[in-house]
Amino acid sequence: MRQNDWTRILGWPGYTVYQQEIDEKAKTLKLWVRRKRGNRRLICSGCGRRITEPADITEREVRDLPCFEYRTTVVIELYRVRCPDCGLKIEKVDQLPSKAPFSKRFEDAVGQACESASARRVAGQFALPQSTVRAIDRRYLKRWSAQRRRPALRHMGVDEIFLGKKTKFVTVVSNLESGEPLWFGVERKKETLDEFFRSQLSARQRQRIEAACVDMWEPFAVSIGEWAPDCAIVYDKFHIMQHANKAVDEVRRAEFFRKGGRMRDVVKGKRWLLLTRWVHLSGDKRQQLNVLFRLNRRMLKAYLLKESLERLWTYTYEGAMLRYLKSWTLQLRWQRLPAFDKLAHLLIDHVDGILNYCRVKVRFGVVGAINANIKTLLRRGRGYKDLNYLLLKAQRMAATRTEFVAFRKAA
Numbered sequence: 001m002r003q004n005d006w007t008r009i010l011g012w013p014g015y016t017v018y019q020q021e022i023d024e025k026a027k028t029l030k031l032w033v034r035r036k037r038g039n040r041r042l043i044c045s046g047c048g049r050r051i052t053e054p055a056d057i058t059e060r061e062v063r064d065l066p067c068f069e070y071r072t073t074v075v076i077e078l079y080r081v082r083c084p085d086c087g088l089k090i091e092k093v094d095q096l097p098s099k100a101p102f103s104k105r106f107e108d109a110v111g112q113a114c115e116s117a118s119a120r121r122v123a124g125q126f127a128l129p130q131s132t133v134r135a136i137d138r139r140y141l142k143r144w145s146a147q148r149r150r151p152a153l154r155h156m157g158v159d160e161i162f163l164g165k166k167t168k169f170v171t172v173v174s175n176l177e178s179g180e181p182l183w184f185g186v187e188r189k190k191e192t193l194d195e196f197f198r199s200q201l202s203a204r205q206r207q208r209i210e211a212a213c214v215d216m217w218e219p220f221a222v223s224i225g226e227w228a229p230d231c232a233i234v235y236d237k238f239h240i241m242q243h244a245n246k247a248v249d250e251v252r253r254a255e256f257f258r259k260g261g262r263m264r265d266v267v268k269g270k271r272w273l274l275l276t277r278w279v280h281l282s283g284d285k286r287q288q289l290n291v292l293f294r295l296n297r298r299m300l301k302a303y304l305l306k307e308s309l310e311r312l313w314t315y316t317y318e319g320a321m322l323r324y325l326k327s328w329t330l331q332l333r334w335q336r337l338p339a340f341d342k343l344a345h346l347l348i349d350h351v352d353g354i355l356n357y358c359r360v361k362v363r364f365g366v367v368g369a370i371n372a373n374i375k376t377l378l379r380r381g382r383g384y385k386d387l388n389y390l391l392l393k394a395q396r397m398a399a400t401r402t403e404f405v406a407f408r409k410a411a
């Protein structure tokens with residue numbers, strides 16, 4: 001094969017192959033490239049300024065995509081430039097996005113593989129250490145993020161995710177229309193959300209926010225009221241049903257301790273069954289719950305109350321929704337279920353924001369789906385010490401919809 005052919009196969013714009021080496025035993029291919037005659041564009045890699053004269057020449061070796069069964073490395077002849085701003089710097093070359101020994105298209109291939117597989121699997125596939133795969137993935141995502149256009153924020157979602165014992169809660173702000181997380185903040189105080197409004201949005205952008213789906217959590221409502229006073233607060237189904245599930249769980253625990261002996265065994269291990277909707281349970285699981293309900297009327301009542309609360313969002317007319325909510329709270333009388341009395345008070349205190357569901361049309365379920373996506377990433381990635389990386393990953397996931405987790409459980 002002539003060098004001319006290697007140049008065409010390699011396909012680095014502006015570069016020509018002047019030497020090659022094939023090792024059949026090791027299955028490696030090495031190509032030496034330099035600028036084509038006439039390619040005189042010199043750019044400082046520090047600031048992007050155009051430079052007329054090179055200072056000196058150096059060489060770098062990077063791994064590129066494999067050629068058939070041959071692992072391919074490219075040795076590139078590079079210029080160094082004397083930049084008035086940055087001093088002595090290496091020139092900027094499109095195929096060399098960073099100081100790491102990989103070509104841009106190699107990094108893109110690794111990054112794309114990371115979109116649907118764990119870093120551990122990608123590391124095996126490319127014969128790279130896991131830490132290198134993560135570093136490549138992070139650069140790949142940063143490049144993607146830097147060049148894309150961000151949709152305007154009109155409907156925002158605010159949610160908290162429990163990251164583990166160390167980081168504890170992280171506040172997640174998302175764009176409900178594009179379905180992507182926008183920002184992570186450590187903790188879940190008023191100051192946390194304040195920080196988002198202050199650091200991420202201009203005054204005009206804050207004004208444009210029409211609605212916010214949040215949990216019934218006072219600090220968030222206060223922050224929104226201060227920074228985006230015209231924005232309607234919507235207490236969404238996802239968060240309210242989380243409270244309902246918590247109430248069912250409280251009843252379960254109380255019953256577990258109140259009653260001894262046989263009852264204890266029946267209640268034991270039923271937590272997930274009780275938190276799952278009836279329509280999602282198999283016949284066998286329903287049977288297990290029925291046994292529990294026959295023995296314990298309070299558990300049955302709590303479960304039915306949770307199930308019937310779901311119907312609140314079948315109403316699209318405010319008056320009907322309010323009527324249904326009132327009749328739901330009336331059912332609680334004489335039931336002696338303190339956890340549900342507490343929930344009812346919470347709902348009545350926030351009724352305006354609940355009814356906003358009928359007034360402002362926001363995409364429900366997105367908050368829950370983003371929440372589930374982040375949890376999938378956490379489960380797979382194990383230890384995202386770098387919150388920025390986790391955010392980029394979740395944004396990319398939403399943008400590509402590769403594994404957008406359907407909002408199944410509580411929808």
Ligand SMILES: [Zn+2]
Nearest residue numbers: 044047083086
């Ligand atoms: Zn420079």
